[in-house]
Amino acid sequence: MLPVRPLGPGGRAVSSVSYGAMHLSIQERPSEREGITVIHAALDAGMTLMDTANVYCLDEHEIGHNERLIARALIERGGAAGDVLVATKGGVARPEGRWEPDGRPARLRAACDASLGALGVDRIALYQLHTPDARVPFEESVGALAELRAEGKIDLVGLSNVSAEQIRAAERIVPIASVQNRLSPFFREALSGGVVQYCTDHGIAFLAYSPTGGGRLTRKLPSHPVAARIAGRLGVSAHAVVLAWVLAQSPAVIVIPSARRVEHAVDSASAATLALADADLAAIDEAEFSRS
Numbered sequence: 352m353l354p355v356r357p358l359g360p361g362g363r364a365v366s367s368v369s370y371g372a373m374h375l376s377i378q379e380r381p382s383e384r385e386g387i388t389v390i391h392a393a394l395d396a397g398m399t400l401m402d403t404a405n406v407y408c409l410d411e412h413e414i415g416h417n418e419r420l421i422a423r424a425l426i427e428r429g430g431a432a433g434d435v436l437v438a439t440k441g442g443v444a445r446p447e448g449r450w451e452p453d454g455r456p457a458r459l460r461a462a463c464d465a466s467l468g469a470l471g472v473d474r475i476a477l478y479q480l481h482t483p484d485a486r487v488p489f490e491e492s493v494g495a496l497a498e499l500r501a502e503g504k505i506d507l508v509g510l511s512n513v514s515a516e517q518i519r520a521a522e523r524i525v526p527i528a529s530v531q532n533r534l535s536p537f538f539r540e541a542l543s544g545g546v547v548q549y550c551t552d553h554g555i556a557f558l559a560y561s562p563t564g565g566g567r568l569t570r571k572l573p574s575h576p577v578a579a580r581i582a583g584r585l586g587v588s589a590h591a592v593v594l595a596w597v598l599a600q601s602p603a604v605i606v607i608p609s610a611r612r613v614e615h616a617v618d619s620a621s622a623a624t625l626a627l628a629d630a631d632l633a634a635i636d637e638a639e640f641s642r643s
């Protein structure tokens with residue numbers, strides 16, 4: 352069992368290191384069998400939240416790929432998967448593989464119905480607006496999620512890629528359980544822009560996405576002078592050090608690292624119990640994490 356943190360006011364507690372399943376369904380994805388093996392490894396490591404989205408797939412022809420994969424992995428686990436919370440999202444389209452916001456209420460309603468089917472559930476535990484759509488008043492998109500909740504199709508409502516101002520506007524419409532924004536030592540705008548603080552002050556879970564930088568940046572960590580030095584001294588990976596730093600930013604933070612490899616999922620889970628000394632946290636605070 353991993354340490355847990357609450358999913359919003361009065362919400363269920365989930366593992367502070369949880370699993371982001373995106374890379375099992377987009378470009379360079381593993382086979383479905385390999386993907387299910389990784390999901391099972393994440394569950395075995397104690398992760399109790401699986402983050403997905405209807406659009407974690409290659410293009411518009413296979414919407415729900417990642418949700419169906421998670422559903423299959425959980426079915427294979429039978430009752431042992433009963434404690435796992437699956438969080439999905441709607442509000443983005445994948446025309447010809449592009450990522451395009453689509454926060455129109457009717458599209459969100461249809462996306463939610465499709466996600467219920469893909470996940471094989473009567474109610475989605477946490478449904479997140481994937482991103483605001485500049486062509487649609489934000490309140491209309493959030494209003495659609497409020498209606499879905501009132502109809503019992505979703506339990507908790509979450510937001511993603513939002514500002515503190517937008518969270519405040521959404522809270523006037525429906526209780527918000529979680530906010531999923533990018534946060535890593537490479538990208539700290541959730542700290543400087545006040546979103547992490549807002550979530551902390553209002554009891555909202557902050558789901559940190561791309562917590563090790565994602566893709567190319569993640570691969571730079573083993574040679575990063577500060578992260579690697581701390582990792583070497585503690586006998587852990589540089590990735591675990593960085594995840595521990597993200598977790599240390601607030602008790603509201605839950606990290607959702609992705610992994611296509613079993614060993615990466617297991618290594619990420621180890622960060623849940625890795626407490627960095629203040630001096631190490633400060634060293635990462637002050638270090639440069641170049642994006643070039």
Ligand SMILES: NC(=O)c1ccc[n+]([C@@H]2O[C@H](COP(=O)([O-])OP(=O)(O)OC[C@H]3O[C@@H](n4cnc5c(N)ncnc54)[C@H](OP(=O)(O)O)[C@@H]3O)[C@@H](O)[C@H]2O)c1
Nearest residue numbers: 371372373560561562563564565608609610611612615618
């Ligand atoms: N809401 C949004 O708009 C949004 C956007 C992006 C992502 N997300 C969510 O956030 C999750 C994570 O984001 P992300 O994939 O961009 O970033 P990430 O978790 O920071 O990076 C993922 C990469 O890190 C590698 N990795 C993980 N643990 C490792 C370890 N211990 N050692 C070495 N490499 C390691 C993985 O490699 P392997 O694949 O080779 O195992 C994977 O390619 C996604 O799955 C998704 O659920 C949400």
